[in-house]
Amino acid sequence: MGIYIVKRILLTIPLLIIISFITFVLINLSPLDPAVVVLQAQEVPQITEELIAQTNQALGFDQPFMIQYVNWIMAVVQLDFGNSYVSGEPVWSLMGPAFMNTLKLTLVSSVFIIALSILLGVICAMREGKLLDRSVRGVSFFLTAMPSYWLAAMMIWYFSVKLDLLPTSGMDSYRSYILPVIVITVSYTGIYFRTVRSSMLSNMNEDYVLYARASGLSEKKVTLHILRNSLQVAVSIFCMAIPIVLGSTVVIENVFAWPGLGRLSVKSILSRDFPIIQAYVLMLAVTFVLFNTLSDIINAAMNPRLRKEF
Amino acid sequence: MKKGLTFTSILLLVSAIALLAGCGQSPKEKESAQTEPANSQVQTELIYASSKDINDMNPHLYTGSMPAQGMVYESLVENTPDGIKPLLAESWDISEDGKTYTFHLRQDVKFHDGEPFNAEAVKQNIDAVQANAEKHAWIKLSTKITSVKVIDEHTMELTLSEAYYPALVELSMTRPYVFISPKDFKDDGTKDGVSGFHGTGPYKLTAHKVEENATFEANEDYWGGAPAIKKITSKVLPAGETTFLALQKGEINFVFTDDRGADSIDVEAMDQLAESGDYQVVRSEAMNTSMIVANSSREDSPVQETAVREALWVGIDRETISKDIFNGTQTVADTLFSANVNYAKVDLKKREYDPELAKNLLDQAGWTLTDGEVVRKKNGQPLAMKLYYDSNSSSQKIQAELIQYSMKELGIQLEILGEESTSIANRRATGEYDLLFNQTWGLAYDPQSTIAAFTSDSAYKHTTSGIAEADELYQKIDAVMVSTDEASRQSLYADIMKIVHDEALFIPITNGRVTVVAPENLDGISFKQTQYELPFEQMNFKYIN
Numbered sequence: 133m134g135i136y137i138v139k140r141i142l143l144t145i146p147l148l149i150i151i152s153f154i155t156f157v158l159i160n161l162s163p164l165d166p167a168v169v170v171l172q173a174q175e176v177p178q179i180t181e182e183l184i185a186q187t188n189q190a191l192g193f194d195q196p197f198m199i200q201y202v203n204w205i206m207a208v209v210q211l212d213f214g215n216s217y218v219s220g221e222p223v224w225s226l227m228g229p230a231f232m233n234t235l236k237l238t239l240v241s242s243v244f245i246i247a248l249s250i251l252l253g254v255i256c257a258m259r260e261g262k263l264l265d266r267s268v269r270g271v272s273f274f275l276t277a278m279p280s281y282w283l284a285a286m287m288i289w290y291f292s293v294k295l296d297l298l299p300t301s302g303m304d305s306y307r308s309y310i311l312p313v314i315v316i317t318v319s320y321t322g323i324y325f326r327t328v329r330s331s332m333l334s335n336m337n338e339d340y341v342l343y344a345r346a347s348g349l350s351e352k353k354v355t356l357h358i359l360r361n362s363l364q365v366a367v368s369i370f371c372m373a374i375p376i377v378l379g380s381t382v383v384i385e386n387v388f389a390w391p392g393l394g395r396l397s398v399k400s401i402l403s404r405d406f407p408i409i410q411a412y413v414l415m416l417a418v419t420f421v422l423f424n425t426l427s428d429i430i431n432a433a434m435n436p437r438l439r440k441e442f
Numbered sequence: 443m444k445k446g447l448t449f450t451s452i453l454l455l456v457s458a459i460a461l462l463a464g465c466g467q468s469p470k471e472k473e474s475a476q477t478e479p480a481n482s483q484v485q486t487e488l489i490y491a492s493s494k495d496i497n498d499m500n501p502h503l504y505t506g507s508m509p510a511q512g513m514v515y516e517s518l519v520e521n522t523p524d525g526i527k528p529l530l531a532e533s534w535d536i537s538e539d540g541k542t543y544t545f546h547l548r549q550d551v552k553f554h555d556g557e558p559f560n561a562e563a564v565k566q567n568i569d570a571v572q573a574n575a576e577k578h579a580w581i582k583l584s585t586k587i588t589s590v591k592v593i594d595e596h597t598m599e600l601t602l603s604e605a606y607y608p609a610l611v612e613l614s615m616t617r618p619y620v621f622i623s624p625k626d627f628k629d630d631g632t633k634d635g636v637s638g639f640h641g642t643g644p645y646k647l648t649a650h651k652v653e654e655n656a657t658f659e660a661n662e663d664y665w666g667g668a669p670a671i672k673k674i675t676s677k678v679l680p681a682g683e684t685t686f687l688a689l690q691k692g693e694i695n696f697v698f699t700d701d702r703g704a705d706s707i708d709v710e711a712m713d714q715l716a717e718s719g720d721y722q723v724v725r726s727e728a729m730n731t732s733m734i735v736a737n738s739s740r741e742d743s744p745v746q747e748t749a750v751r752e753a754l755w756v757g758i759d760r761e762t763i764s765k766d767i768f769n770g771t772q773t774v775a776d777t778l779f780s781a782n783v784n785y786a787k788v789d790l791k792k793r794e795y796d797p798e799l800a801k802n803l804l805d806q807a808g809w810t811l812t813d814g815e816v817v818r819k820k821n822g823q824p825l826a827m828k829l830y831y832d833s834n835s836s837s838q839k840i841q842a843e844l845i846q847y848s849m850k851e852l853g854i855q856l857e858i859l860g861e862e863s864t865s866i867a868n869r870r871a872t873g874e875y876d877l878l879f880n881q882t883w884g885l886a887y888d889p890q891s892t893i894a895a896f897t898s899d900s901a902y903k904h905t906t907s908g909i910a911e912a913d914e915l916y917q918k919i920d921a922v923m924v925s926t927d928e929a930s931r932q933s934l935y936a937d938i939m940k941i942v943h944d945e946a947l948f949i950p951i952t953n954g955r956v957t958v959v960a961p962e963n964l965d966g967i968s969f970k971q972t973q974y975e976l977p978f979e980q981m982n983f984k985y986i987n
Contacts, residue, residue, distance in 0.1 A: 168868065168871075169864070172864045172867060172868075174503065174504055174505055174577075175504040175505055176504055176577050176580075177504065177580035177581075178579050178580030178895075178898060178900055178901065179871070179900045180576065180579045180900065181899075182576055182579075183576040183577065183579065186576055218497070218505055219497060219498050219505060220498070220635060221498075226652070229652070230653070285683045285684075285687070288683075288684065288687050289687060292687065292691055293687050293690050293691045296691065299693065300684060300687050300688045300691055300693055301679060301684050301688060301693075302654065302655075302677070303654065386680045387680065387683070387684055388684070389677075389678060389679045389680060389684060391651075391652070391653035391654050391678070395653060396653070399494075402834070402862070403864075404862075404864055
């Protein structure tokens with residue numbers, strides 16, 4: 133197992149290098165002169181030739197492309213993403229707090245998504261085709277199809293303005309979490325509980341279930357057995373739920389004025405604050421790679437056959 | 443596995459508790475707990491929504507929020523509808539040759555950190571601005587200051603390389619010639635950042651949570667008297683629905699037009715708030731002109747012909763744009779500068795909406811429509827142009843679509859393209875456009891800033907350089923900026939405005955105004971000469987509910 137983990141982790145390194153290179157190249161494909169971008173981001177009212185030359189030199193944009201990339205990646209390895217074009221502050225000092233805020237929202241939501249998905253998935257599988265199963269699926273289909281910004285606006289209107297129970301936006305206390313977490317949970321649970329449900333159903337038809345029943349195991353124990361096996365499939369999907377939610381809070385954060393990564397990235401994209409955009413893209417990619425690796429490792433731990441195949 | 447299920451049930455229990463905790467209090471309990479402090483807060487406190495964080499409040503750079511900087515920092519003089527008035531300078535003398543300005547400073551002014559505001563502080567600040575002169579190239583004064591001298595504790599002298607009449611106007615702007623306590627300087631300057639934000643203004647910045655909110659408290663020692671509104675909070679909220687809901691709930695109670703002149707909630711939402719009786723909507727007079735800029739220097743483009751530009755002008759139904767797109771919140775503009783801009787009371791021929799005239803103009807210029815065709819042609823070249831608009835502005839997109847439709851009727855093929863504002867600025871600088879949306883600098887800056895931009899490569903040089911009178915235009919612009927004589931300035935500006943008007947280079951659409959949504963019992967709402975700041979210190983609540 134130890135060898136598997138080491139191998140699996142080593143394999144991520146070339147992948148991360150490729151991702152970093154693509155990130156850097158993509159952003160440098162912009163047809164605009166990078167110095168002009170910096171100056172526009174700083175909202176300098178009028179950009180002169182002298183200023184452009186001065187900025188190019190100061191920020192090293194006059195160097196060859198590969199040297200710029202190597203300099204950047206060497207700094208990135210030390211967690212130095214450079215300074216924001218707009219504020220001049222280190223990218224990490226802006227990304228750090230925003231990342232933590234988004235992570236809090238993501239973790240709380242993920243816990244709810246996973247718990248609810250398992251619960252609803254199991255219940256629906258046990259009652260396959262019955263009214264309960266059909267109605268849960270119907271409601272979830274309806275909720276998943278609803279645009280999350282619309283759902284968010286309706287919730288704010290009802291719970292914050294009409295009933296005056298919760299704040300409309302911001303991140304002041306635990307009460308601020310309630311509405312965004314509900315909206316995120318509602319949007320994703322519908323997708324994930326189906327996976328649990330269908331995985332449960334396919335397991336129910338396996339031979340081992342028949343065998344377990346035949347050998348006189350109680351129905352409760354049989355169900356737990358099925359659940360255990362079904363969750364193996366679900367583990368990898370749940371592992372990916374965290375980076376997916378992390379990367380898709382943009383809409384929610386904008387509606388709820390949540391000071392997180394989604395807001396920061398939109399703001400940076402609009403002002404072309406490239407160092408932040410690069411750090412954001414890279415960080416999301418790394419999160420995906422890491423959670424993917426994690427899900428592989430968990431799966432391998434649960435299923436020895438996977439280790440051998442590797 | 444039993445453990446797993448227990449875990450799930452604990453989670454569900456926790457979630458239920460969390461939800462109950464939020465909803466648990468009965469509505470009545472809630473009311474007594476929240477409404478009272480909220481109500482008393484409302485009476486001395488304004489909480490405004492801003493789509494942007496206040497950012498770096500260094501007054502000598504350009505990323506900070508202007509309304510916030512306007513509360514904290516002050517300039518030597520103030521620009522008002524009645525001309526330049528004293529602010530931190532009580533009076534000033536200008537030498538005969540127009541090159542030396544001697545300012546007599548107020549003696550009762552202190553920075554927020556207690557440091558005295560004196561001639562030395564003024565000198566250090568202006569020197570700090572000049573040390574970063576490249577960044578301030580847009581403000582012509584920065585290229586003309588040769589020295590700042592301290593005469594005595596409260597007198598300082600500013601020497602220019604040549605006479606420059608808009609000097610006082612440029613000294614009155616929100617930035618960069620405003621003053622921060624020299625104790626906040628880093629490495630004896632401000633270009634690499636500052637360590638604090640202590641100005642001399644009516645409000646002090648007391649707290650700032652990045653991307654969340656910023657708090658400004660009244661400066662009780664303010665030389666102009668402590669302001670009545672004791673606390674102002676700037677809360678970062680996305681424009682639109684959330685802001686509207688937060689206003690309805692009373693979490694914020696003040697909204698105004700943003701830096702780019704866009705309202706944070708739409709006209710219907712404003713009306714709804716006003717009808718509720720809790721809010722009032724106040725609009726300023728015309729602040730700037732939104733317009734379509736025509737590139738006269740573009741080779742092979744029909745837009746280089748005066749007749750085509752004129753046809754575009756008379757072919758645009760500005761009345762409909764003002765009424766249907768802006769619900770009357772922006773008024774029809776007939777000239778580049780509205781009449782309340784200095785020197786802009788010039789008699790220019792009015793071009794009304796007249797599609798027939800547009801067709802005649804095009805026919806006369808040789809752009810004719812053959813039977814069965816929809817686009818006019820001249821020597822085989824179709825009458826086709828591209829119009830660029832800011833993709834983040836919903837109103838510009840609708841305007842562009844309307845204009846495109848009107849042009850089709852005239853036999854002009856107009857392609858409309860939405861782009862980021864930075865890329866539009868880039869097109870303007872490189873000349874890669876036929877037509878694009880833009881706006882004048884605004885009351886406090888005009889006419890000099892917009893007109894100075896006519897000659898600038900990164901601004902309107904491409905727009906203006908294709909006309910026959912280009913050289914004459916540029917000479918007059920150079921002359922007006924150094925003229926010391928009021929009458930000659932008046933006549934030079936009139937000539938400049940006439941040239942660009944007759945050539946139809948800047949096709950005016952509407953005049954933008956600043957909109958404020960404020961509590962119904964807030965008094966003293968007024969405006970400055972810029973759309974970027976509001977005089978909060980003059981506001982007060984009429985009565986307590």
